[in-house]
Amino acid sequence: MSTTRVFGVRHHGPGSARAVRAALERYSPDRLLIEGPPEADALVGLVAEPELRPPVAVLAYRNDDPAAAAFWPFAVFSPEWQALHWAVERDVPVSFMDLPAALVLGRPKDDDPAEQAPTEPHTDTDTDTDTEAEAATDTDDAATRLRTDPIALLAGAAGHDDPERWWEDVVENRSPDDPLDSFDAVTEAMTAVRTAHPEHDERTLQREAQMRKQLRAAVKAGAERVAVVCGAWHAPALAGTLPGKPPTATADNAVLRQLTATTQAAKVTATWVPWTHSRLASSSGYGAGVDSPGWYGHLFTATDHPLEHWLSATARVLRDHDLPTSTANVIEAVRLARTLAAVRERPEPGLTEVLDATRAVLCDGSDLSLGFVVREAVVGEQLGSVPDAAPTVPLTADVRATARSLRIKFDPKPREVVLDLRTRNDRRRSQLWWRLRILRVDWARPEQVTGTGTFKEGWTVAWRPELEVRLVEASLWGTTVASAAGHRLVDGADSLAGCASAIADAITAELPDVLGDLTGRLDRFAAASADITGLLQALPALVRAQRYGSVRGVDTGALADVAQAVLTRLCAGLPAAIGGLNDDAARDLRPHLEAAHEAVPLLPAGAARDGWYGALAEAADRRDLPALLGGRLVRLLMDADRMDRQAAADRLHAALSVGRDTTDKAWWVEGFTAGGALLLIHDRALLSVLDRWVAGLDADEFLLVAPLLRRGFGQFEPAERGNLLTAARALGGSDSARVADPGALAGVDLRVAAPVLATARLLLGEVRGR
Secondary structure, three states, X not given: OOEEEEEXXXXXXXXXXXXXXXXXXXXXXXXXXXXXXXXXXXXXXXXHOXXXXXXXXXXXXXXXXXXXXXXXXXXXXXXXXXHHXXXXXXXXXXXXXXXXXXXXXXXXXXXXXXXXXXXXXXXXXXXXXXXXXXXXXXXXXXXXXXXXXXXXXXXXXXXXXXXXXXXXXXXXXXXXXXXXXXXXXXXXXXXXXXXXXOOOOHHHHHHHXXXXXXXXXXXXXXXXXEEEEEEHHHHHHHHOOOOOOOOOHHXXXXXXXXXXXXXXXXXXXXXXXXXXXXXXEHHHOOOOOEOOHHHHHHHHHOOOOHHHHHHHHHHXXXXXXXXXXXXXXXXHHHHHHHHHHHHOOOOOOOHHHHHHHHHHHHOOOOHHHHHHHHHHHHHXXXXXXXXXXXXXXXXXXXXXXXXXXXXXXOOOOOEEEEEEOOOHHHHHHHHHHHHHHHOOOOOEEEEOOOOOOOOEEEEEEOXXXXXXXXXXXXXXXXXXXXXXXHHHHHHHOOOHHHHHHHHHHXXXXXXXXXXXXXXXXXXXXXXXXXXXXXXXXXXXXXXXXXXXXXXXXXXXXXXXXXXXXXXXXXXXXXXXXXXXXXXXXXXXXHHHHHHXXXXXXHOOOOHHHHHHHHHHHHHHOOOXXXXXXXXXXXXXXXXXXXXXXXXXHXXXXXXXOOOOOHHHHHHHXXXXXXXXXXXXXXXXXXXXXXXXXXXXXXXXXXXXXXXXXXXXXXXXXXXXXXXXXXXXXXXXXXXXXXXXOHXXXXXXXXXXXXXXXXXXHHHOOOOOOO
8 A cells, every 4th residue: 555755844954854864764765756847857867976066956947038947946955955865876766746847937828928028037936935934936927925934833832932943943953763753743733834824825726736646646656655855834735634625636637727728838948057055045035045055054064063163164264354263262152152052942052152152252243254254154155066967058068168178167256367368268268258248148247457558357257056047048149159149249230339339349259250240230330320429339349449459369450441430420420410409418428429539549640530629629619519518528629639728718718708598607617627627726727717607606596506516526536626625715816706805794694604604615515524
């Protein structure tokens, strides 16, 4: 006669993991069923591979939309992982019994796939939280619901106000004499909770119907002793201990038919992918996560003196941050943790006692120091690994092979790297990371490098598990990193600015095979375009591409011709294009104008480059020029030695003359001063013009322009603002309209005026100590 034992577990609990192995040894089933998607059955054989080291996750993704994906994570202390290992080691048939990922990731049948927005990757499809007080996410509609926290109810019934500590004391920190009785007790407790708080969530009821269906199939196939490992919340539904008659096969089939009637099953692919401890943490948003995966991993793997080994590792973390910690400190912390556990009547020191002892003894009471321990030890950044035999798309295989050849580790801990592009290996690393960024796989982030020259390149490198999904998404562009990045660049080059940006990226990532196509497109776009903004956006990218082409060993001769053509068209169309713009359009155009102006001197001297300054001068003379751009063009011409300072002062005086709109005057000043405060600090004539204008504003005018002035002057560094005020005070004499007869202040109560003066100083940037 067939018998079934249900082992209800916490999905990531070291005590549950140990108990599951002990229970399986005691029960010795001839068939094992585990909560999880049946698509993972084909992956069970890889569990025996030594290269499959947790934390890992089963990744399932929809073939027609890889962004629609789901993960089922496992740590070494996950009961399901230990159950898998136990079955594989003993050749016991094992399979997963939850809803298929094809349905979990399926679309509603009444939806039009072409009209659906792209689906964001899910971090977990196990929507039950079982033994944790967490919000659960429905995979179909992403609606968040709250479930009764069974552990909180059980802890309360036992007289405890901390569910997590109660669960650790009764389950995670104990080794029961009879694990079978222990699991029976868990099922009995969950039965009581579910009797008082019946489950009404449709997805949970569908999952349990599917699990019972798989259980019946295993019994019908002839298994005599079936073991089920599932979340503790499901244990009563599978063991048949809930009140009333257990659901029949007919009833369960009817529930599942309702699901298949409304959901179009998707074609999916499943594989193993590396995971990290930090992504197992509940703080990452993972519904079944735990607060301390690093601590739980230590509890499961450290069989001898776990407390002493943990605090020794904690000391190493602190020393890595230059915080002195002695062996005597570690010994004292061990004693304090045990004392705290005894005082609090706990069987063993839990994480609370360990952290309290760490803060008091090893961190001298500093929460900042304790934060290092929590991040790097309690949570941790351990990364798992998968064997090459695991199913994967060719693009992922190419990334792994390239990383191996370049000796790059898939390390989740951020680290800074400086590459020397003159060395072959560093240059190939740079190629890989730039190409992956084109594919939106941001394994590495570029950083500024101090010093001069273009041969140094800085990066911050950190691998994240979700990048596995990005690689699957990017695989539609090609089977290798180079081909995929090149195809994506060409496909996205559908505008003048986009084409110029794609060329710059192609040179930086060293993708010469697509440069011919992109350059031809750019030339056609530029010839047909009257979009000045697009031309302004394109020029800096082209100049940057030329500059770095020699470093990357790419021939940029054709690109130089296109850049000259773009600049020529800019010079011809700029003056007319920027006349008559409103204030918002002028503000949007200004950064593109400045970026192009900075790029022009990097081009070879010639008619096109000289034409740029001529175009700026012609535009500056237009009467319909927006005030912001009027002031900016004058400053750009003066800084480029194309307008002398006296002429600039005359323009400033004219812009601030009587009769013009006060707001326009403020816009003009903002454009003129955007180049920095040094010019005003060292040029008495310019500062005098500006000083007389500000001093001549009446109260209403000042209130109108003060926000604009504050925004412009607020861009200066604190030291620049201080020096500017000093220079303004030093003007004196006839140049300053601010000097008045002292008798004019007779009868003025300065105490009453103090708040007004303080506000004026704040608006003008006179804030000391900044």
